Amino acid sequence: MTVQIFLSRDAASVAVGADDVAAVLAREAERRGIAIELIRTGSRGLCWLEPLVEVATPAGRVAYGPVSAADVASLLDSIAGSGDHPLRQGLTAEIPWLKRQTRFTFARCxxxxxRSIDDYRSHGGxxxxxxxxxxGPEAVLxxxxxxxxxxxxxxxxPTGIKWKTVAQAAGPQKYIxxxxxxGDSGTFADRMLMEGDPFLLIEGMAIAGIAVGATRGFIYIRSEYPHAIAALNAATASARRAGVLGQSVAGSKYAFDLEVRVGAGAYVCGEETALLESLEGRRGQVRAKPPLPAHRGLFGAxxxxNNMLSLAAIPFIIAEGPKAYADVGFGRSRGTMPIQIAGNVKHGGLFEAAFGLTLGEIVDDIGGGTLSGRPVRAVQVGGPLGAYFPRQLFDTPFDYEAFAARDGLIGHGGVVVFDDRVDMAAQARFALEFCAIESCGKCTPCRIGSTRGVETVDRIRGRHDVTANVALLQDLCQTMKLGSLCALGGFTPYPVMSALKYFPEDFGVAAVHSDAAE
Amino acid sequence: MDVVDARTAASHRSQGERWDEARALEIITEIKALDGATLPILHALQEAFGYVPEEAVALVAAQLNLSRADVYGVISFYHDFRRHPAGRHVVKLCGAEACQSMGGAELASCAERKLGIRMGETTADGRVTLEPVYCLGLCAVAPSAMVDGKLVGRLDETSVETLLAGLEA
Structure with a gap:
């Protein structure tokens, strides 16, 4: 009898040895005369258990992890025998960390x-x-x-408003x-989904094309994601062969096709107008709005x-109906958010849940605290432009408005945990340094302000005229926040000001009045 | 290399062919009909030659009907495009926040000490180029690195030293 074994080919799994595990599995199974069928999947998102090996049983898939190449021999012996093993996690579907989630978008990941469009179709794709x-288009909108x-x-x-605007705009060619x-540190949901369920994105984009009357699409993937690029290239070719993409989408009167394009290491190209510039073949410099991309976007059309996760949420919404999606959530944040728990955390990974979990639940309960075992000191939510929150803000619900009300943002859903060894003045400096490295240079507050900010933090850290330099830093942040063209310069003050406000001792001051920045 | 590969290849190769204008022209010709072909062309040239040679600027400009300043501006804007060949091995250590929280800065110092160079430099023998990268999306298995296009996670000082020592001359 052939044993079905599932092992992730996700970049994070491969980075911690999944390919080695696969090679040894094949070799050792052959040596033992055990017939196995090894299926390389995406990741379940339980990153601390990667490489996670799952074995099909009559009761369902049984998980083992984290499995190293050295564990494979004993694992195969146990599969052939009782199934007991020190790394056994029980039925995958019953693992509490997975069971607590609401997986709308990551249901198949x-x-x-x-790599199999048939597998996608047979699992509700x-x-x-x-x-x-x-x-039809009207009802989709x-x-x-x-x-x-x-x-x-x-x-x-609101995605629907954006789509309606494009649907109503006139033009011979429209684009998705x-x-x-x-690019945000602490985020990897797009990468995981592109590698683990790439047809979902293609389906979401095809629906968008039908809804607004666009026949061409581009997926702009960063070059730091070679596995995702390969997965989408393969999936696009496969979708074309299966007639999902092309002159007649799934046999309909609608045409839609797409191309994968690769970035070149510029963080600012995550800003939508810079991304469009880059797709057109230019420096990724931010465009002033208006005109909105919905009116004049790619090649002026x-x-x-949309963000990858927005497009990937669409097939569920159309298939299950908008109510099924909107029924979960918190306040004006409807549906689910794939929260990415990362950094110095015990149980890191991807946790898709309805909006509304508190930051404390995410970090302490789901994340299990720090991996180092030391106290959590700060949590950065929303990437390099997100605020650092101390423990006293752990009651903040994961929701766009709730984070904004506390001078933070949820961004793309990344949560990075730091223990008590973190130097928050150094983190503030890094935020400004990163902005200086990645600034597109178009507007002055971002281009010049970031560099002046690094210098000012250096003076504060060197304890030169601290009071005056803290006031200068606050003033500079205010200028960047209000005067920058896009979120890079405009949001870099969030990590800086939150570090200063909640961790003033790291800057050599007793307390900081933050009124100037509000 | 077919067109699909050419326009989506990220340039992870550190070693390339010798500069050859006919070969470059062939690459450009194959891709230039794409809308917004500049980045795909530059990626493909770097994939072939290991960097974007000075000679390529005028060639790309002429083929795309752009000024040389336009092409140079694109090359200099993006961190990925090299104007000089890299070392025989390229080690990119993640320097972003999630890796910082797991000791990424200490790992960077360790790699610098071990190689005797600073971030952004290449060893005198041309063996290794050490560079920062800002996020590989391996934030839940931090700290991470990309070595000659291959990803590694859960690094510590010992594994970084082993990894660097294992790079062939």
Whole structure:
């Protein structure tokens, strides 16, 4: 009898030895005369258990992890015998960390073979596209509006409104652009989904194309994601062969096709207008708005530019109906958010849940505290432009408005945990240094302010005229916040000001009045 | 290399062919019909030659009907494009926040000490180029690195030293 074994090919799994495990599995199984079928899936998102090996049993898949190449021999012996093993985690579906989640977008990730469109179809894939074709563009737009879906890149703009704007715009050629330039540290949801369920993104983009009347799409993926690029290239070719993409999408009157394009290491290209510049072949410099990309976007044409996670949420919304999506959530943040728990944390990984979990639940309960075992001191939420929150703000619910009310942002859903050894003045310096490195140079507050900010923090850390330099830093942050063209210069003050406000002792001051920055 | 590969290849190769204008022209010709072909062309040239040679600037400009300043501006804007060949091995250590929280800065210092160079430099024998990268998306298995295009996570000083020592001359 052939034993089905599942092992992730996700970049994070490969980075901690999954390919070695696969090679030894094949070799040792052959040596033992055990017939195995090894299926390389995406990741379940339980990153601390990677490489996670799952074995099919009549009761369901049983998980073992973290499995190293050295564990494979004993693992195979146990599979052939009682199934007991020190690394056994029980039935995968019953692992509490997974069971507590609400997986709308990541339902198939880690389950199916991401290279097989048949596997995708047999696990509920393409149902949303078929529904979209039968109800037509108007009804699709209505469903997206009713779902309450907001842009998952961080800005939280209602996706349905954006789509309607493009649908109403006139133009011989319209575009769907997927922003997969996931540059925020602490985020990896786009990468995981592209590697683990790439057809979902293709389906979401095809639905978007039908809804707004666009026939061409681009997926802009950062070059730091070679596995995701390979996965999307393979999936796009496969979708074309299967007739999902092309002159007649799934046999309909609608045409839609897409291309994968690769970034070149510029963080600012995650900003939508810089991304469009880059796609057009220029320096990734931010455009002033208006005009909005919905009116004049890629190559001057009406363009839907959405974050990868927004597009990937669409098939569920169309297939299951907007109510099923909007029924979960918190306040104006409807649906689910794939929260990425990272950094110095015991149980790091991807946790998709309805909005509204508190930061404390995410860090202490789900994340299990720090990996180092030391106390949590600060948590940066929302990437390099997100605020650092101390423990006293752990009651903040994960929701766009709740974080904004406390001078923070949820961004793309990344949560990075730091223990008590962190120097928050050094983190503030890094935020400004990163802004200086990545600034596109178009506007002065960002281009010059970031460098002056680094110098000012250096003076504070060197204890030169601390009071005056702290006041100068606050003033500079205020200028950057209000005067920058995009979120890079405009949000860099969040990590800086939060570090100063909540951890003033690291800057050599007793307390900081933050009124100037509000 | 077919067109699909050429426009989506990220340039992770550190070693390339010798500069050859006919070969470069062939690469450009194959891709230039794409909308917004500049980045795909530069990626493909770097994939072939290991960097974007000075000679390529005028060639790309002429083929795309751009000024040389336009092309130079694109090359200099993006961190990925090299104007000089890299070492025979390229080690990119993640310097972003998630890796910082797991001792990324200490790992960077360790690599600098071990190689006797600073971040952004290449060893005198041309063996290794050490560079920072800002996020590989391996934030839950931090700290991480990309070595000659291959990803590694859960690094510590011992594994970094082993990894660097294992890079062939």
């Amino acid at each position: 880690g389950v199916i073979d991401p 393409l149902v949303g596209l078929e529904a979209a074709l039968s109800i 209505d469903r997206v509006v009713q779902s309450g879906l907001r842009g998952r890149g961080g800005a939280g703009f 652009v997927c922003n997969a330039d996931e 009406p363009t839907v530019i």
